[in-house]
Amino acid sequence: MSNRIDICFDRLKKENKKALITFLTAGDPDIETTEKCIMQMFENGSDMIEIGVAFSDPIAEGPTIQKASKRALDGGINLDKIFDMVKRLRKKTDKPLLLMMYLNTLYKFGTERFFSLCNECEIDGVIVPDMPYEERGEIQDFADRYGVYSIYLAAPTSHERIKMIASQSKGFLYVVSSLGVTGARNKISTDFSYLLEPLKDCVHCPCCIGFGISNGKQARETASFSDGVIMGSAVVNIIEKYGPESPEYVGSFIKSVRNAMDE
Helix, strand or coil, X not given: CCCHHHHHHHHHHHCCCCEEEEEEECCCCCHHHHHHHHHHHHHCCCCXXXXXXXXXXXXXXXXXXXXXXXXXXXXXCCHHHHHHHHHHHCCCCCCCEEEECCHHHXXXXXXXXXXXXXXXXXXXXXXXXXXXXXXXXXXXXXXXXXXXXXXXXXXXXXXXXXXXXXXXXXXXXXXXXXXXXXXXXXXXXXXXXXXXXXXXXXXXXXXEEECCCCCHHHHHHHHCCCCEEEECHHHXXXXXXXXXXXXXXXXXXXXXXXXXXXX
């Protein structure tokens, strides 16, 4: 069976659209709200959703997602509860779902046990932001065995390495828009024409740009350089503001971003 991520990009290419990939932290403020927000995002234009697994020391994250992780952990979130939620979601949607998590959480849970459950619950991809590309062998064998894509990241400093990373990537290449941590930014100054130039003449998996994209205008501009955009902190900010009432506000925001990208 083809991975849902590949199927999604194939569909978008035929429709001449770019992927809108969105993120939220599972269990912030509670697992029921997370589940409702995910469905609202899918219903209003998200093509794929990254489900963040809360961690006590999320080094790649800015204050917004750090606070979301703390709220989720204080509420008792864990991987077992997240997998149970994914099982419920799979009765309602067949769109791609990914987990974004840190290596310590994965190791503590058990690497093979983790990927086996990803397969069982139909998780399509996993992003591990603190795993260096050179150390991908730590999880890659298990990911391949259980049919789960391990999504690699490439930073603005990766110009010499981006072609190599893309050549080994499945699903999509996560291109980090700016140096530093996650968080909505007023302006993204990375020269994507330069960063992505090594890929323009080669066959590679789709490239999606994330870190700092905060509104529809930025999403549309960034998508012009790539196959899709990834938005996280902008969504988490809404959830922080509205708590259990956030699903409808999250849905409205995603609809505005999707409309801007499709203009």
